[in-house]
Amino acid sequence: MPAFQPAPDARSLEALGLAEAPRDHPLLYPGAWPVDSGLLDGDLFLPLDRLVHEDRVPVLAVGSNASPAQLRHKMAEYGITSPIPMVRTRVTGIDIGVSAHVSLLGYVSASPVDAPATVRELFVTWLDAEQLAVVDASEGVPLPTGNYQRVWLPSPEVRIELAGGTRLPGVYVYVNRHGVLHDGTGAPRTHPGQRALLTELLVGSARLRELFGVTPEEFCARARADRGLCRQGTRLFKEEKLVTSSGLERHVRAQQTGSPGTGSSLSPPLM
Secondary structure (H helix, E strand, O other), rough: OOOOOOOOOOOEEEOOOOOOOOOOOOOOOOOOOOOOOOEEOOOOOEEOOOOOOOEEEEEEEHHHHHHHHHHHHHHHHHHOOOOEEEEEEEEEEEEEEEEEOOOOOOOOEEEEEEEEEEEEEEEEEEOOOOOOOOHHHHOOOOOOOOOOEEEEEEEOOOOOOOOOOOOOOEEEEEEEOOOEEEEEEHHHHHHHOHHHHHHHHHHHHHHHHHHHHHOHHHHHHOOOHHHHHHHHHHHHHHHHOEEEEEEOOHHHHHHOOOOOOOOOOOOOOOO
């Protein structure tokens, strides 16, 4: 008789279809997102007992930071095992654009853009100081040449509504230092998913095909861990005039100049 195999935990990332991280499978970017709010605890995604966590920092995820598998990998690299609340949220004023840089992980990532009339279902991750430092590092925040800056978006600039009608006074978000790609009219393009995005970009640029090949698979394979090639691709976006602003740069400038209530810190303004 075959050896007894215990039934998989119904709340495991594997059982929920959330176990594959974009860092391992670039064409799956931004990765699978949960259906609803939950607590990421190691390999489990558990029910939440509350949606607001006053002792933590709310950070809006627009890309792979909403993938439990990606977050699990980021924390594991630093030996952090503490749980992360992930809260499904109705967000007005932010859309999912395309970063104007090529990631060392082999994909072109998502980046938030200003979109006053847009309503999206996104996730707020509630991070403690240790977890926040890890995610900041993964986004290049501490480095002057890093890809992202973390900024506070206050209400009513953005509207963050949780289940039951609770509204947050604002949220942190990672704004791309390179800008975002536009849709041909000058407006930020929206991220259609990695395979569709890379197909469109490669069809539209002979120089991009010279660098990264003619298929999404070739693009990912060539870009992955090739820092020099990723920098060439990032420069090419600018040289071919594919880049525009996200519309969120004003928040970065305000916080850099120390405007009241916008200072960057490990904790958001008091709720």
